[in-house]
Amino acid sequence: METSYSGKPYFFVPMVSRADRRRALNRQNLLAADTFVGKLNVKIECMTPLHFGSGQLMFDESAKRFAQALLREDGHISLSGSSFKGMLRAVFEAVSESCVLNAPRALPIKVEGLSPCTSNSGLCPACSVFGRLSHKGKLTLSSFYTDAKPTIMSLPRLEQPFRTYPRPRGGERNPFTGNERLYYGKFRDVRGIAVAKMSKVDFFEKKKQEPRSGGSFYGRKFYKHSNNWDELSRQSGKGLYECLQKGTVLTGKIAYQGLMKDELGALLFALGLGWDKPIFHKLGYAKPAYLGSVQLTVESELLPRYEDAPIDAKKIAARYYDENKSSIEAAVCALAQEWSEIGDSKWVMQDGKYGY
Numbered sequence: 001m002e003t004s005y006s007g008k009p010y011f012f013v014p015m016v017s018r019a020d021r022r023r024a025l026n027r028q029n030l031l032a033a034d035t036f037v038g039k040l041n042v043k044i045e046c047m048t049p050l051h052f053g054s055g056q057l058m059f060d061e062s063a064k065r066f067a068q069a070l071l072r073e074d075g076h077i078s079l080s081g082s083s084f085k086g087m088l089r090a091v092f093e094a095v096s097e098s099c100v101l102n103a104p105r106a107l108p109i110k111v112e113g114l115s116p117c118t119s120n121s122g123l124c125p126a127c128s129v130f131g132r133l134s135h136k137g138k139l140t141l142s143s144f145y146t147d148a149k150p151t152i153m154s155l156p157r158l159e160q161p162f163r164t165y166p167r168p169r170g171g172e173r174n175p176f177t178g179n180e181r182l183y184y185g186k187f188r189d190v191r192g193i194a195v196a197k198m199s200k201v202d203f204f205e206k207k208k209q210e211p212r213s214g215g216s217f218y219g220r221k222f223y224k225h226s227n228n229w230d231e232l233s234r235q236s237g238k239g240l241y242e243c244l245q246k247g248t249v250l251t252g253k254i255a256y257q258g259l260m261k262d263e264l265g266a267l268l269f270a271l272g273l274g275w276d277k278p279i280f281h282k283l284g285y286a287k288p289a290y291l292g293s294v295q296l297t298v299e300s301e302l303l304p305r306y307e308d309a310p311i312d313a314k315k316i317a318a319r320y321y322d323e324n325k326s327s328i329e330a331a332v333c334a335l336a337q338e339w340s341e342i343g344d345s346k347w348v349m350q351d352g353k354y355g356y
């Protein structure tokens with residue numbers, strides 16, 4: 001049996017056609033009338049167990065073994081603001097006309113129109129809000145705390161993705177790195193049946209028949225949610241992990257300053273406000289093993305300056321989507337399809353391993 005895209009715990013969100021770089025870096029320190037200052041109180045509820053480690057080990061008395069410990073600050077379990085910010089940026093980038101920061105450079109495939117921003121006078125929404133080299137961004141995140149009691153779980157071994165694939169045969173040079181069939185190619189219907197269910201042999205057979213031309217990335221990679229975390233965790237894991245249990249709630253804050261209205265809209269939308277159906281986000285370790293599915297609750301807390309004109313966060317987010325629908329609709333539909341329920345996706349094991 002072969003792995004196919006449809007048996008993987010991840011999916012691809014289509015990329016927008018170009019980055020909108022009409023922003024210049026000059027707003028975040030100005031209390032200009034058309035920018036927003038405020039705070040968001042954010043609650044993170046774990047819908048599946050959640051692990052975020054520091055590399056520290058702890059001794060688990062009942063198993064008489066060491067386990068990877070959760071990160072703590074002054075004795076309290078705390079998810080760092082920067083972990084949350086990284087997750088939020090990935091979603092924000094996907095639902096706005098933002099650049100692609102981390103496209104692998106070794107590939108002969110380019111992300112036309114989406115190369116990373118290079119100048120502070122022409123920033124995409126994500127670089128403007130979250131920052132880039134020499135620009136610190138407009139958000140300040142606290143850590144996220146809980147006093148809940150964690151549990152110890154064993155997790156399956158998570159394999160590294162292939163470095164070179166397919167393997168060169170008989171001295172043949174392989175110009176690609178990474179897993180071509182699963183990550184990029186010239187077939188744009190990866191979300192459809194044909195490529196999604198295709199085996200390695202069939203894929204390269206079909207590729208041979210196509211004219212030689214460059215391919216493209218399938219999109220931005222995100223992990224699916226699934227209730228099958230429990231099944232995965234029972235399969236004689238190789239390592240023990242201290243995890244927050246399903247139902248645990250962490251709380252923290254996001255402060256923002258100098259956000260333009262559409263940036264505030266995109267931020268609130270990326271946090272899950274203004275969608276037809278609520279979406280779940282993914283945080284922390286072992287995402288392919290379905291850990292780290294969370295539901296966010298966001299409450300807007302405004303500074304006194306805006307008290308006379310309180311903003312309705314949901315309305316601002318919904319308006320952002322309406323105004324940007326033509327460019328981000330495909331991305332939003334892909335996320336909504338996979339992220340609006342926990343579902344029962346199954347990650348298929350191959351030769352005793354879970355490969356990416």
Ligand SMILES: [Zn+2]
Nearest residue numbers: 099117124127
């Ligand atoms: Zn950018």
